[in-house]
Amino acid sequence: MPKKLKRTGKSKPTKRTIEIEPSISAIDRTTTFFTENWRLFVVVFVLLGMVATVVVLWMRRAEQMELRASFLLSQGVAKLKEADGLSGEEADKAYNGALEVFQNLVSDYGATESGELGVFYMAKSLSRLQRYGEAAQQYERFLFSARTDPLYRSLALRSLGFAYQHEKDYEKALASLDELEEMEGGFLTGDSMLARAQLYEEMGKMQEALELYREFLKEHPDSTESSRVQRRVAFLEKKLQ
16 A cells, blocks of 8 residues: 655644743732832831821920910009009009019910900000000001900000100191091991090091081980080080081
8 A cells, every 4th residue: 555645844833831820919019018118108107107196295395485475464453453453653563563474475475366365465564654655556566466366456556646745746646547447347436436535536537526426426426425425415515616
């Protein structure tokens, strides 16, 4: 029998085994990332801890300072009220004692809320001692504060006008009353009207003062000042005839 010839040419390709790399899970990648950067994370955590510690210590210190400032403020206000019930040299001595407390308060704790109020009461003490120029400076300083309470701002503007009036600086006194009347809330609307009328009298503007007194009686008929204002109206009407 004839021998079968072997086929020549290209043989049929055999299948190759393709190696598939195992996929890396998210947990593995995260673990690898932390492992490679652990020093950086340690530094970050340490810094965060330091910042947190500083903030806590600062808050505790601020709280302690406010407590001390509040104590000094209450002490000074008590001395001021005590002085208001005295007269003569005893009153001056008591006012100076209150002033010293407020000066220490402002010097040591000026950044606290009680320290800011201390400036107002320091000005008030100076005014009681008839040191009106110095009082005006401190009222201006108090009004410059961004955290000034509206009620205290009203009181400071009224007192500032009073201080400037005693210094015969009528232009600044009127400017203070203008700002007081423009404030929203109108805490001292009637009082500012009377203050302006009294200022006009002192300036010799009797007609303007009379008109303001009449306006006050019209808007505030039940005021405790009504009787006094009526007497001023009668006096000015007679004087201007």
